[in-house]
Amino acid sequence: MIIILKQTAKQEDIAALRGALEGSGLSIHDSKGTETHILGLIGDTSCVDVNALLANDAVEDVKRVSEGYKKANRKFHPEDTVVNIGGHKIGGGHFAVIAGPCSVESEEQIISVARDVKESGAGLLRGGAFKPRTSPYAFQGMRAEGLELLRKAREATGMPIVTEIMNTEHIPMFSDVDVIQVGARNMQNFELLKELGKLKNPILLKRGLSATIEEWLMSAEYIMSEGNENVILCERGIRTFETSMRNTLDISAVPMLKAKTHLPVVVDPSHAAGLSWMVEPLAMAAIAAGADGLMIEVHNDPAHAKSDGAQSLTPAAFDALMKKAVPALSFFGKTLN
Amino acid sequence: MIIILKQTAKQEDIAALRGALEGSGLSIHDSKGTETHILGLIGDTSCVDVNALLANDAVEDVKRVSEGYKKANRKFHPEDTVVNIGGHKIGGGHFAVIAGPCSVESEEQIISVARDVKESGAGLLRGGAFKPRTSPYAFQGMRAEGLELLRKAREATGMPIVTEIMNTEHIPMFSDVDVIQVGARNMQNFELLKELGKLKNPILLKRGLSATIEEWLMSAEYIMSEGNENVILCERGIRTFETSMRNTLDISAVPMLKAKTHLPVVVDPSHAAGLSWMVEPLAMAAIAAGADGLMIEVHNDPAHAKSDGAQSLTPAAFDALMKKAVPALSFFGKTLN
Amino acid sequence: MIIILKQTAKQEDIAALRGALEGSGLSIHDSKGTETHILGLIGDTSCVDVNALLANDAVEDVKRVSEGYKKANRKFHPEDTVVNIGGHKIGGGHFAVIAGPCSVESEEQIISVARDVKESGAGLLRGGAFKPRTSPYAFQGMRAEGLELLRKAREATGMPIVTEIMNTEHIPMFSDVDVIQVGARNMQNFELLKELGKLKNPILLKRGLSATIEEWLMSAEYIMSEGNENVILCERGIRTFETSMRNTLDISAVPMLKAKTHLPVVVDPSHAAGLSWMVEPLAMAAIAAGADGLMIEVHNDPAHAKSDGAQSLTPAAFDALMKKAVPALSFFGKTLN
């Protein structure tokens, strides 16, 4: 960590600051130039509060030079993490396809979609039971009943299930969920993250709408610091000024995450664009950029879906997509499972 | 609501769509031009799912022409809502100043800051007990004990207290909190919003980091639709590309909200800029733009604050600010209380 | 175009507005509902000024339902445009690789890089002679002399040259440049676009840092409306809140552009990420998403480059990239030339 002192800083204030920092076990390199005076802190600065330093009268600016996350950091864990979900692996060259409807709507619907996507090659079944909707007047999901129907679909097909949790109070209901999803709007619901950190279930952590990659990894760190290291990151588009698409898929996040962390990275092209016809090219781009998995919305009847119909593929369209994805995975050296 | 049909839409698909819409009680105006074919829906369209329409093969685009929020909408409630917090009013010409430390740190600290800010003219005391922090390794707040200390400060000074809730499970602990704050990161924690809607306590709803004004009002609607109409909106800066400040204060949100909703609007210049020296000019701008209140961080010793020191005013700096704010309020026709 | 009238609009104001619109040759469909009153305009609305309508007392909002661009619009020109640059085609299945240094620095440098990238499979040579730099104290390019060196490199290798123009006064110097590039910062330099529209040289139009896709196509329309239809679009990353990369590559822009326009689309992964190690995965993503070309910075000695060294590949790294790009192009059905 580097502290840039004000040109007008008083000697006694600088001395007091140095004393306090040294008192907390850090050593200091002092670089005084003609225009700038800098203190370089040597040691473990994860305990140092940047904000408190910025409030010091002698300080002009503070810059971190090491990351705030440890357990998620590839520097301290160079090997890829491979998350194993009932035999389906994600990470380290293993690629997983998670598919299913935005919302669970009925037993018939979820089982039929599950059978279709499995047939096309998907390994895991997604389906929303608890739905975060912008409007209180929109369909809020089938909730506990939806979870029950997902279990039936799992039983019918053998596919592990992936579904979103919205509140710590629902955790008991999710105990046998194969992958618990944290949605974009809850990426910084820290109370939820901490409780999920106490479980063993793999957690799929979606990126917040305007979360930096650093903040996203800090949220992964919340889960991991409590003991649950089975975290899967899911890029689902960020909010920008562009209005022709629902969100802007940050494809660069894939290689950047692969460099910064050992955790697997999944891409959700359905939410990214919000348009079904754009799912295929974005899915191909995700594979080419090095993603470890895809999460794709598939609905038996998109025009009558209770949520997100515009971005849902029909089973036939998903099948067509998989027919292109499978050779592409092989081309880019990934194993589908 | 307006449906723009594709140039290539088939007659039978259009007929089916019209039938479905008319079946749900809407009437339709059909405008067919040389380049565009449009259906205008007449009636209550709050039940219509835009996304499902977009998934229809015949549809190119859909545009809402009326807002999705009803209870928060000034069109249906032209009079300003005035929220009364133990005699302190916000809205309808009444201006409230909420001040106090980012985090409650000790009994002595919170009581001393409370006395100071009350003396300078603040009406309500803020203080964080549960703290949402980007890093799991940062101070997470005194939690239940912090709430207890806030009650002691209320007892000592008579000031109503404003403090943040992060989880539905904590609601029982917050039953006597005068104003329950929902932080920016929880603005779309819909489970929390729904539960807060069942209480009587006024709710201060901060804007999400990248929430549009429409989404923010939809979150207010979540609370109001459950029965709690005492919602105060708090602009605290949005996330943009600019890096010289923590966030970008969206001052235009103040007049835009005053036009769209009857709810009171408070501005938090401390979080907006993240820099204590910028609090005063932004506070003045908020008053001038028509805000109904200010929320300002004040700490007895910013350089040793456990959170957000860089943006905290000292009690002396807050007193100096209030000496300018009071005549400014009078100049702009507001009553401080 | 749709005009949403205010609830409070007066009958006489509405009548006057209708009269004015009908007077300009449009016909009107009037849809009056319980909550909204809408006028749908039928006819060519490209002459209607949205802003003037918004200034009308009776008008609440105006929504365009057809695009503002005609010549760039795929609706009126369904076939892909193929731009032919000295035998190198871009568009319609033909893929072009443009490579070379950010700045031309010497005759030896540009000729040696040109030979290297040609050997690796690049079809066109890029190199900056006029350089737009954020700081007036940074290297501004070799200017006219740089153009001269590019011509020598063309002569030595037979590669067509691509280089950026910054000012209308320089147009005579660019008369024999094979592809004239308009940089991101000049995407809305309308005087420049109009003059380039009078030439025959193909124009490579980079997307502005925060330009919407609609605005970008309107800038292409500026060039095309003057008669020059040889426009190539280049996505080079947009400005967002994310700070770990120089820009955020908007990969979704590729399929969106392919849907909206017939013009070829090139991706510049070098400027998008600003980091050389990220060029390869982003280049692969661009191919997979359906781009018609790549523009890549290659420098003989990046650590001593006079500009953009951090994002430049060495010739060896570019060669390694091309060894992967060539089979990927074949896999995705494109022809390199």
Add this chain to the structure above:
Amino acid sequence: MIIILKQTAKQEDIAALRGALEGSGLSIHDSKGTETHILGLIGDTSCVDVNALLANDAVEDVKRVSEGYKKANRKFHPEDTVVNIGGHKIGGGHFAVIAGPCSVESEEQIISVARDVKESGAGLLRGGAFKPRTSPYAFQGMRAEGLELLRKAREATGMPIVTEIMNTEHIPMFSDVDVIQVGARNMQNFELLKELGKLKNPILLKRGLSATIEEWLMSAEYIMSEGNENVILCERGIRTFETSMRNTLDISAVPMLKAKTHLPVVVDPSHAAGLSWMVEPLAMAAIAAGADGLMIEVHNDPAHAKSDGAQSLTPAAFDALMKKAVPALSFFGKTLN
């Protein structure tokens, strides 16, 4: 400037880097910690190319700790710059109001608006002759004829004129323009900035749509480094994700600029919001935040304006605004002239 070395950096690479830096006249403080190894550069680093450093194999990251602008920097020029335009001063406590139509449309129009705004208290007349429009099919301004009409309005009223230049080739036509405006879309048209730097006319430099404050000041530096120090900065709203307004007024830019630079700062609330009813509260906020001037669009007949009608005030509305602005200026300690 601070260089963060890679953990894997080789000794010989570090030695070579140090040698090169010392060879260019810098001295180096070396701070080697357990996790990080940092080189602090002491001396004038404005000549150091950050990008070239980033391309060095031994370097992980580089952080600037001093600003890239010198002439615009308040550190080296603590006194406020006061720009004098025919007796109307801006800066150092002097406040200027610039008003007039978006576009000059006729002699009668510009003279009548000029008389109206002068009567209401405006000191300078604005009016666009050359208009940057998103669409090539929109009104492009009266161009040279518009400049002629502005001169007539100046003659008729004695008001100095402010008008936008779009191209270096037009500079001779602008020789007697009192304040030459550079629009947002040309903020990084560096060839134009350099030529304007050779003139004596004051330059009003608008902020680019997504320009950081640092980039904006670097563009001011372009003008100043050529010798013209009469630069006025104009905040006109930035591009964000919010869609209810045309742009987001960055009110924080006012105090931030006052801290970083000595140049005067003007706010344009008309372009910021794009809505006439929002001009007044934003103008008041600008005064309260410490701006040195306002730039406001006033049109005799907004509903028939050839550009930007939606954001234009009528002369009567402008007069009402000035009746509030004048006492507000006095309240905030500014002198209108």
